[in-house]
Amino acid sequence: MTDSSKLTLRCPECQSHLVVDVRTGEILFHKPHRSRPAGGKDFDELLSDLDKDKGHAEEVFNREISALEDRDRLLEDKFREALKNAEESPEDEPPPRPFDLD
Secondary structure: OOHHHEEEEEOOOOOOEEEEEOOOOOEEEEEOOOOOOOOOOOHHHHHHHHHHHHHHHHHHHHHHHHHHHHHHHHHHHHHHHHHHHHHHOOOOOOOOOHHHHO
16 A cells, blocks of 8 residues: 555544544554543652642641641740749639639
């Protein structure tokens, strides 16, 4: 067969490439169009998204570590403030009891 006996077409519906025999009309070769995966992303895009998520997770982790380091100081300040308020409040007045609220 010569090249003039073959026709290369592109399907308008599915965008696949077809090689058709001119004399018989038979499809000699069918190459499906490479479509995007169902999720809309290929493997390289998924890997880049994974790297972005990894960087974001590291940022959150570092932020939480710094918050934990500062937590001890904040708790100490709160304790000192509560202790100071307890010393300034009058001691002759008992705290309210839940039974007295009814």
